Every structure is written in structure tokens, then in C-alpha cells.
Ligand SMILES: Nc1ncnc2c1ncn2[C@@H]1O[C@H](COP(=O)(O)OP(=O)(O)OP(=O)(O)O)[C@@H](O)[C@H]1O
């Protein structure tokens with residue numbers, strides 16, 4: 001102890017005792033002590049509040065306070081100043097009680113001498129100082145342990161929890177007293193046996209067995225049963241004998257991190273999938289386009305021959321068979337083009353309810369063992385869509401549903417109005433706004449999770465050879481995407497399937513239109529047919545001639561412009577969109593400059609990036625998709641020619 005002055009406060013009402021103490025301290029050994037005396041507890045407490053006192057000599061029997069109460073009040077006021085209690089000769093019990101309550105020492109008044117007094121006070125100060133140092137260091141450790149971001153738990157060989165920090169208590173949502181003394185598996189896993197299986201390693205057991213640290217990931221439960229994904233790091237806590245006495249386990253809550261990683265992984269997979277789909281789409285779309293041209297030539301030629309062949313001639317049936325196969329091929333290329341999103345060409349505001357009702361009624365008449373239920377929301381928002389393509393979506397879904405219910409079942413069709421908010425947690429980030437939701441539910445075989453990841457891939461089918469091409473859902477997907485919509489599937493093996501399709505709503509008004517199927521319509525006038533595919537050109541020209549028209553042919557935009565400027569009048573131009581020299585768009589604009597009233601029927605195997613749509617928007621009269629169907633062609637030509 002340093003030799004600085006020690007300030008003693010004596011709280012004593014007996015002047016004789018006070019004088020005696022004063023005398024003791026004035027002896028040589030007491031030189032470094034200065035003594036202040038007060039007679040009442042209240043004055044003593046006031047003096048203590050001012051500070052600067054190193055040790056208190058306290059008589060318990062004072063005019064304003066008696067017995068242990070005197071000690072308690074003083075101790076309460078100055079916890080860090082040592083107190084030596086002064087007692088009467090026969091007051092041993094009281095002295096011990098005061099010691100228990102925190103007094104540093106006691107002195108019996110009649111037995112005191114200078115040496116004893118001085119030594120007692122010195123020891124009291126020293127003891128108090130080391131007590132304080134210990135308290136501070138314990139406090140410091142407590143703050144470290146409780147300030148940690150990890151849960152900390154000390155566990156013994158029988159899995160009993162001996163110690164926990166605040167974080168652990170908070171994480172498992174309980175109180176400390178309820179945790180200490182219970183087993184770790186009860187508290188963290190809410191089970192009655194310790195973890196034992198190899199895929200659920202118990203780090204505590206491992207540390208006791210090997211003496212080495214162990215790290216595992218576990219799924220714990222908080223008090224309300226919620227999932228806590230934790231990373232556990234367990235290591236030995238050695239006893240004084242150097243043997244493992246306990247295991248310390250640190251648990252780091254990685255629930256949020258794990259969820260975020262899972263979400264990120266999910267998004268990445270989705271992105272890769274979307275890119276793959278796009279690449280396949282481009283490839284398939286390109287093939288389908290060329291294939292379409294081939295088909296159109298074959299179809300045209302068959303149509304030409306059929307013009308001259310009577311039904312009773314021997315080749316008639318073969319030709320009809322070829323025609324039928326062309327139709328099937330054409331249907332296939334349409335599915336691929338729909339998937340590749342190269343086909344959107346006739347977008348109008350429509351009421352999805354009407355389409356669902358019409359298609360499902362017609363479909364229902366052919367499938368007697370399927371019971372169709374419709375729950376179509378009244379006042380459904382309109383959608384801007386291609387009538388034919390949405391019909392294709394519906395039919396593909398109906399057909400798949402019935403295939404999944406070979407013994408019959410229920411097909412439930414629902415429509416409703418929703419907003420992007422209702423689409424949260426779906427894994428895609430919908431553009432804000434109103435949507436129309438269509439759900440198609442069946443009570444069929446269901447689809448397992450692994451298969452679900454592949455069903456929208458083109459050519460993915462689980463059906464036997466010849467039963468399915470695997471293009472149904474791919475084209476559904478392409479069409480929905482082409483309409484800026486979203487699609488997802490919800491299914492479990494053996495529990496049926498629900499497809500949900502979200503299509504953006506439109507404010508535009510629905511116009512009623514009546515379509516009448518017409519036979520081949522003949523006509524007259526001059527038509528300029530423009531196409532870079534020679535075969536399309538030849539066949540197209542022959543078909544048009546058969547229909548009664550005079551036909552001029554151009555192999556490209558440049559030639560078309562030349563012919564157009566040199567021949568008058570040309571009543572109609574049938575113009576291909578994509579050509580190597582001058583494309584349909586430019587050719588159209590130039591012709592319009594020559595003749596503002598030029599009539600143009602645009603033709604294409606598909607519309608790349610809506611190019612056909614742009615030309616149509618610039619005033620072009622109509623659009624026809626290749627391969628030309630003779631009835632369709634005759635009708636379109638007649639319609640455009642009839643336009644004012
Ligand atoms: N409603 C459904 N219930 C159970 N499985 C389905 C359902 N719809 C689709 N599938 C599964 O998804 C696969 C792909 O469907 P998709 O419509 O693309 O092709 P497909 O029906 O096999 O052939 P396609 O439609 O070209 O004739 C199916 O083979 C089937 O395994």
C-alpha cells in the first residue's frame with residue numbers, strides 16, 4: 001500500500017470511545033491516518049457523500065440508527081469504501097452478521113489497542129481493494145461474454161447446461177433460470193434425446209470423445225418453435241486437473257444469411273434457366289421459321305394440284321393425307337414459334353372469362369370423364385392478348401390435365417383480379433400493376449419437384465414416344481412471357497396440379513368482333529407478290545393466279561420497288577417482312593411515298609421483335625402468317641382489296 005495519508009471517518013456517539021481511537025492513531029504507527037469524527041449516522045452519510053474517505057469505523061448503536069440497519073445504510077451509500085464495525089464486547093453475533101452483509105472486519109471496543117486498530121484498517125482497505133479488482137474483472141468478463149453476438153453455453157458430460165450468456169437466453173426466448181440445469185437438446189432442439197445420427201452430429205459428445213473442437217450446422221427451434229439455423233462451434237473447457245470438465249458451445253445464428261444465400265442461388269438458377277430457354281428459343285425459332293417456309297411451299301403445291309384433282313381420282317386421298325400432315329407440321333411449328341416468342345401478331349383487349357368459358361365448354365363435350373368447374377370472377381379486368389395464342393395456352397393446359405387423369409377427375413378453372421402485391425414470394429419480381437390471374441387445377445397424378453424444374457423446357461415430355469412432343473408447356477411459357485405475364489406451377493406427386501398464369505391487365509375497352517368462316521374467295525386485279533424465297537414466290541403466285549388474280553413477282557425489296565414504280569395499277573402488294581436487300585419495312589415506306597393509298601398485306605413466318613407490328617402501326621393494311629392457308633389468303637386479299 002502506498003504511504004499516502006489515509007482518511008478515516010469515525011461514526012461514533014460515545015465521546016470516550018472517540019477520544020480513545022483518536023489517541024491510538026496519534027501514536028507513532030498512526031502517523032499517516034487523519035481522523036474525522038461524527039456522532040450521528042445522518043451526518044456521517046452526508047460527509048461520505050462528499051467523498052475522500054478511505055475507511056469507515058462504524059459504531060452500530062447511534063442516536064439516529066441502531067444495529068445492522070446502521071451498517072446497511074452506510075454500505076448502501078458507499079459500496080467501494082471498506083467498513084470496520086465497532087461492537088461491544090458481547091456483540092460477536094452482530095459483528096458476524098455485519099461481516100456477512102459486507103463489512104470488511106470488526107473490532108470489539110474493549111479489546112482494541114493502537115496496533116490492532118491500525119492493522120485492521122490497513123487490511124480492510126487492502127481486502128476491499130482486491131475485492132473491487134476482482135469484481136471489476138468479473139464484470140469485464142461478463143460484459144465480454146454477454147456482449148457477444150454468439151450464444152454461449154457451457155454444458156457438462158450429461159448434456160446439462162451449466163452457464164449461458166444473454167444472447168443465448170434471448171435467442172431461445174426464455175429466462176436464464178429456466179435454462180440452467182436443463183439439457184441442451186431440450187432447450188435447443190425441443191426433443192427428449194441427445195442428437196445421435198451421423199447426419200445430425202452432436203458437437204458436445206464429439207468434444208468429450210475426441211478432446212478436439214467440433215463445428216456443425218444445426219437447425220434449432222426457438223421457444224415458439226420457429227426455425228433457427230445455427231453454426232455451432234464447440235470446444236473443451238478444462239478443469240484444474242487438465243481434464244475436460246465442460247464443453248463450451250458457441251452458436252452463431254445464420255438463419256438470415258442462409259435464407260439470403262438460398263434466395264440468391266434460386267435467382268441465379270432462374271437466370272441461368274431463363275438464358276437457356278432463350279437460347280433454345282432462338283435456335284428452335286430459327287429452324288421453325290425455315291421449316292414454315294418449306295411447309296408453305298408444300299402446302300401451296302398440294303393446294304394447286306387439288307384444284308385439278310377430283311375426289312374420285314386415285315391420288316386425291318394421298319394428297320388429302322399430305323395436306324393433313326402439313327397441318328400437323330404447321331401446328332408443331334406454331335408451337336415452337338410461340339415458345340420462341342416470335343409469333344405475337346394480333347393483340348386486342350379481350351375478356352379472359354369468355355375465352356375460358358368457350359374453350360372449356362367445347363373441350364368438355366369431348367371429355368366426358370372430366371368434370372369441369374368454373375369460378376370466373378365477374379368484372380374481370382381486360383387483358384391485351386392474342387386471342388388465338390391464349391386459346392392455345394388454355395387447350396394445352398386442359399389436354400395436359402386430362403392426360404394426368406386417365407381415369408377421369410376434376411378440372412377447376414378460376415379467374416380473379418390481383419395486383420403485383422399478391423405475387424410476392426413467387427421468386428419473380430413482377431412489374432407493378434394489376435393482373436388477371438388464371439388458375440388451372442386438376443386432380444391428377446401431380447408432378448414431383450424434380451420434374452417440375454423441366455416441364456417448361458421444349459421437348460421435355462414424360463409421355464411415351466408418339467404421345468407427346470413436349471412442346472405444349474414450352475409454347476404456353478413462351479406465350480405467357482410474350483404477353484409480359486408470369487406462370488408457375490404448384491404440384492405434389494399424387495395430389496394434382498395447379499398452373500397459375502398472371503397476365504397484365506389493361507385499361508383499354510374490349511371491342512366485340514364477329515368472325516365468320518368463309519370458303520375460298522376468288523377475285524380479280526393485279527397483285528405484286530414479294531418474297532426472297534423462290535419457292536414461296538412460285539407457289540404463292542400460282543395459288544393467287546388460280547384465285548383469279550394477275551400476279552407480278554419480286555424476289556426482294558429493291559426489285560419490288562422497281563416493279564411497283566413501272567406498273568400501274570397494282571391493286572395489292574403482298575410483302576415479306578424480312579428480306580436480304582431492302583426489308584419489308586423500308587419497301588413499304590417507299591411505296592407509300594409513291595402512292596399514299598398503296599394497299600399492302602404483310603406476310604411473315606414470324607415477327608422479329610415486333611417488326612411486323614411496327615409496320616402495321618405505320619398504316620400497313622393487314623398481316624398474314626406463312627405458310628399461306630389458301631382460304632386465309634383468299635380472305636385476307638379480298639378484305640384488303642375491299643378496303644377504302
Ligand atoms: N397437369 C399435369 N399433371 C401432371 N403432369 C403434367 C401436367 N402438365 C404437364 N405435365 C408434365 O409435363 C410434361 C411436359 O408437358 P408438355 O405439355 O410440355 O408436353 P407433353 O404434354 O408431354 O407433350 P405435348 O404437349 O407436346 O403433346 C408432361 O409430359 C408431363 O409429364
Ligand SMILES: [Mg+2]
Pocket residue numbers: 396399400468471472473
Ligand atoms: Mg402437353
